[in-house]
Amino acid sequence: MKTYNVAVAGATGAVGNEMVAILEERNFPVKNLKLLASSRSVGKTISFKGTDIKVEELKEDSFKGVDIGLFSPGGAVSMKFAPIAAASGCVVIDNTSAFRMEPDIPLVVPEVNEHAIAGYKNRGIISNPNCSTIQMVVVLKPLHDFAKIKRVVVSTYQAVSGTGKKAIYELEQQVLAIYNNKEIEKKVYPHQIAFNCLPHIDSFLENGYTKEEMKMVNETRKIMGDNSIKVSATAVRIPVIYGHSESINIETEKKITADEVRKLLQGKPGITVVDNPAKNEYPMPIYAAGKDDVFVGRIREDESIENGINMWVVSDNIRKGAALNTIQIAELLIEKGLI
Ligand SMILES: NC(=O)c1ccc[n+]([C@@H]2O[C@H](COP(=O)([O-])OP(=O)(O)OC[C@H]3O[C@@H](n4cnc5c(N)ncnc54)[C@H](OP(=O)(O)O)[C@@H]3O)[C@@H](O)[C@H]2O)c1
Numbered sequence: 278m279k280t281y282n283v284a285v286a287g288a289t290g291a292v293g294n295e296m297v298a299i300l301e302e303r304n305f306p307v308k309n310l311k312l313l314a315s316s317r318s319v320g321k322t323i324s325f326k327g328t329d330i331k332v333e334e335l336k337e338d339s340f341k342g343v344d345i346g347l348f349s350p351g352g353a354v355s356m357k358f359a360p361i362a363a364a365s366g367c368v369v370i371d372n373t374s375a376f377r378m379e380p381d382i383p384l385v386v387p388e389v390n391e392h393a394i395a396g397y398k399n400r401g402i403i404s405n406p407n408c409s410t411i412q413m414v415v416v417l418k419p420l421h422d423f424a425k426i427k428r429v430v431v432s433t434y435q436a437v438s439g440t441g442k443k444a445i446y447e448l449e450q451q452v453l454a455i456y457n458n459k460e461i462e463k464k465v466y467p468h469q470i471a472f473n474c475l476p477h478i479d480s481f482l483e484n485g486y487t488k489e490e491m492k493m494v495n496e497t498r499k500i501m502g503d504n505s506i507k508v509s510a511t512a513v514r515i516p517v518i519y520g521h522s523e524s525i526n527i528e529t530e531k532k533i534t535a536d537e538v539r540k541l542l543q544g545k546p547g548i549t550v551v552d553n554p555a556k557n558e559y560p561m562p563i564y565a566a567g568k569d570d571v572f573v574g575r576i577r578e579d580e581s582i583e584n585g586i587n588m589w590v591v592s593d594n595i596r597k598g599a600a601l602n603t604i605q606i607a608e609l610l611i612e613k614g615l616i
Contacts, residue, residue: 280308281616283607284343284367286335286358287350288312288323291442292372295600296347301326305604306611313339314350343367344616345607349599363401368616370403370603374488377404377496384499386411387605388547389418393500394609403606408598409433409489409512409521410496415548415571415597416590417527419541421501424529424584428507431493434515434522435478436562439594440465448516470516478512487512520562521594529584535576538586542573547597552576560591568593569601 283300287293293314300307310325313335322329333339335354340346340362348355348362349372356375363369376382383396384404397403406414409431417426437444444465451461451471461469468475479488486494490510498504533541543550551560552574560572571592579585592598610616 278306279611280306281344281611282309282311282342283307283345283347284311284313284340284362286313286339286346286348286354286362287372288332289314289318289321289442290349291438291445291595292349292599292603293347294323295595296349296603297323297325299596299600299604303604303608305607311339311343337361340365340367345610346370347603347607348372349603359402360400366401368397368401368403368607368610370405370606372405372599372603374407374492375404376400376402377406377492378499379404384496385606385609386414386500386602387609388545389414390500390502391609393502394606394613394615397610397615405599405603405606406496406500407489407492408439408594409435409510409523410493410500411598411602412521412571412590412592412594413493413523413525414497414500415592416525416542416573416588417497418501419545419548420527420529420533420538420586421503421506423537423541424531424533426506426527426529428509428528429497430509430526432511432513432524433478433489433493434474434513434517434524436517436520436594437470437514438519439478439521439598440514444470445518448518452516466514470514472516474516475514476511478514486510517562519566519593519595520591521598522560522562523590525588525590526579527586527588528579528582529586532584533586535578535586538576538588542576547571548573550574550576560589562591565591565593567596569596571597 559574575589
């Protein structure tokens, strides 16, 4: 089997760390693995298949001889280094928002628009969508194909790991401080996140929405290849460590029943339906954490409109929302003989 030289840029972060773990878990055909981060991390090691690999500083010459670059070092860093890596012949799959809405850069969720992947040839870069968008479109696609979605109203309940490793630490430290009657520290979020929820993810825009909310609007349309889908989003940060939850309401052109939704989603790649209210069974972040699938439950018809469905959708934001989707894109490139 052909093997590849792989570099992970942002390897010491929440997403990068998970990418290394998933490369090992899925036995990705790695010839050589290079781990890159900022100068702060030089000297640290990360274990891969029983070997401790030293973290190197991300530099302009880091990508010589690298076939696949898996990026999650933050938007500004990707903006600078992804084109440099691509110019040296490496295919970049980028987790940041830096290139997602550029028309000649594919934005890919393999279960939804794998055909778009061929567009990587334009600039040597493929974008991985925003975590909240990925889990939503995996579920929307089969329903859109069946009943054509006109409008989506979504409210998110997003885990702190979506803000990176510093946010996980901040939540843990605030919980400890509160139990020990000490002052809490706020560095990552503008307000206390422990025992609270913040209707504020990323920065506010002039239209009153946040960037996170507008990512869900624009990225959904690009991935689904349909600009007519209307999306209204409210993104909320909650004190959960792993796993984003979403309350999703859709309005469709054609009538679709709750049973039809269950049948359409059950067994689709990447989806598990957990929908048994009689036994208190529905998706929850504590069960989705560490798993690959997008979990769907609380499927019911919206009685306030003619053709509407409500659902509750949960997935591990670091896995399907980031690291796993990235590696699935790399696997797809190999499967299709594109690299
Ligand atoms: N967390 C999620 O659920 C999620 C989902 C989708 C997309 N993303 C995106 O993925 C990116 C990373 O997220 P994260 O959650 O993994 O963040 P994180 O935990 O804060 O990790 C950031 C990583 O980037 C590295 N880095 C920072 N500045 C750098 C520089 N100047 N040069 C080289 N490396 C640098 C850090 O290295 P050091 O350790 O050396 O500082 C670390 O490895 C962000 O753009 C984020 O929006 C995250």
